[in-house]
Amino acid sequence: MQDHVAPLRLRLDGDALVANWRWLDGVSGAAACGAAIKANGYGLGAGGVMTRLMQAGCRDFFVSNWGEAAALEPLMEEGVSLSVLHGVRREDMAQALSSRARPVLSTPEQIGRWREAGGGPCDVMIDTGMNRLGLDWRSDVAAQVRGLRIETLMSHLASADEDADLNRLQRDRFAAIRDAVPARRYSLANSAGICRGHAYHFDLTRPGLALYGGVPLAEAAGHIRPVVTPQAQILQRRRLIAGDSIGYNATFTATRDHEVAILNLGYADGYLRGFSGRGAAMAGHTRLPVIGRVSMDLLAVEVSDAPDLAEGDWLDIAYDLREASAASGLSQYELLTGLGARYDRAWT
Numbered sequence: 036m037q038d039h040v041a042p043l044r045l046r047l048d049g050d051a052l053v054a055n056w057r058w059l060d061g062v063s064g065a066a067a068c069g070a071a072i073k074a075n076g077y078g079l080g081a082g083g084v085m086t087r088l089m090q091a092g093c094r095d096f097f098v099s100n101w102g103e104a105a106a107l108e109p110l111m112e113e114g115v116s117l118s119v120l121h122g123v124r125r126e127d128m129a130q131a132l133s134s135r136a137r138p139v140l141s142t143p144e145q146i147g148r149w150r151e152a153g154g155g156p157c158d159v160m161i162d163t164g165m166n167r168l169g170l171d172w173r174s175d176v177a178a179q180v181r182g183l184r185i186e187t188l189m190s191h192l193a194s195a196d197e198d199a200d201l202n203r204l205q206r207d208r209f210a211a212i213r214d215a216v217p218a219r220r221y222s223l224a225n226s227a228g229i230c231r232g233h234a235y236h237f238d239l240t241r242p243g244l245a246l247y248g249g250v251p252l253a254e255a256a257g258h259i260r261p262v263v264t265p266q267a268q269i270l271q272r273r274r275l276i277a278g279d280s281i282g283y284n285a286t287f288t289a290t291r292d293h294e295v296a297i298l299n300l301g302y303a304d305g306y307l308r309g310f311s312g313r314g315a316a317m318a319g320h321t322r323l324p325v326i327g328r329v330s331m332d333l334l335a336v337e338v339s340d341a342p343d344l345a346e347g348d349w350l351d352i353a354y355d356l357r358e359a360s361a362a363s364g365l366s367q368y369e370l371l372t373g374l375g376a377r378y379d380r381a382w383t
């Protein structure tokens with residue numbers, strides 16, 4: 036434990052995280068509902084996310100790389116599974132063979148390597164049209180995976196967040212492979228895929244974004260609760276006189292006198308420059324617009340309407356993911372995964 040208190044933090048709502056998982060689990064119907072916790076749990080802190088979701092009953096977790104798996108392995112309870120989505124490179128083999136996590140094999144090379152080493156249970160990724168990772172759905176998948184002990188056979192949807200023909204195509208291609216390739220379980224749907232109905236659920240779903248408060252499809256709005264609120268401390272309060280400019284490149288010039296607060300938050304913390312002149316902090320229900328350009332570690336908000344705010348006070352940053360996405364031009368995914376290492380992460 037460190038005693039040092041950072042001047043910026045993420046307030047993380049553990050009840051909302053669990054409620055989001057329970058909703059996704061319910062919508063997944065008979066399928067089990069797992070959790071994608073790669074990229075440090077989409078920026079929230081993978082350990083804190085995993086612990087809370089295990090307690091709620093989640094048994095299947097997904098990360099991208101073996102470094103992520105190593106950090107989480109000590110937290111794994113009995114009966115919990117951790118899959119490494121990016122498979123197993125030569126450099127990963129030693130760790131993978133002694134790990135409780137499983138690789139998601141996606142190339143003939145990886146399959147050969149795993150088989151030769153007598154690697155044990157594994158997952159396999161099939162590419163059904165995204166052309167990212169996985170065995171080509173047009174190839175003889177059954178022949179390629181013969182002899183493997185496949186725990187989860189999976190594929191990933193490219194356009195689940197829009198009503199695209201590709202969704203149905205990928206689903207049908209995956210269903211055909213399910214019929215031909217034995218595995219203990221089959222898995223296709225991410226957050227948006229879960230909202231597309233039972234035809235997409237198979238045995239196991241793999242939400243990420245929606246767990247953390249992202250709304251992947253309109254159907255989920257009203258069910259998904261926000262989880263993350265960035266908060267930053269006021270380092271200085273100052274007055275702009277009409278004619279003064281503020282920040283790098285003087286992009287804002289006061290046409291009247293203003294009171295501003297300088298907050299300890301900037302683009303190095305994932306609060307990117309797209310929020311310049313568009314984002315806001317909140318003092319209760321009062322919106323305090325960001326003025327001028329967001330700096331690396333600092334930004335300015337207009338506080339003329341909040342005369343009591345002073346140096347040392349904390350402000351919430353407006354971070355409704357759909358609104359912040361529209362305001363900044365960043366995706367909801369980027370808004371979460373960009374939240375950097377300098378925040379204290381405080382679960383409530």
Ligand SMILES: *Cc1c(COP(=O)(O)O)cnc(C)c1O
Pocket residue numbers: 071073120190191224225226227241242243244245
């Ligand atoms: C990231 C990821 C997920 C989760 O996707 P969301 O859109 O965040 O729900 C599921 N499956 C795979 C293979 C992924 O890479």
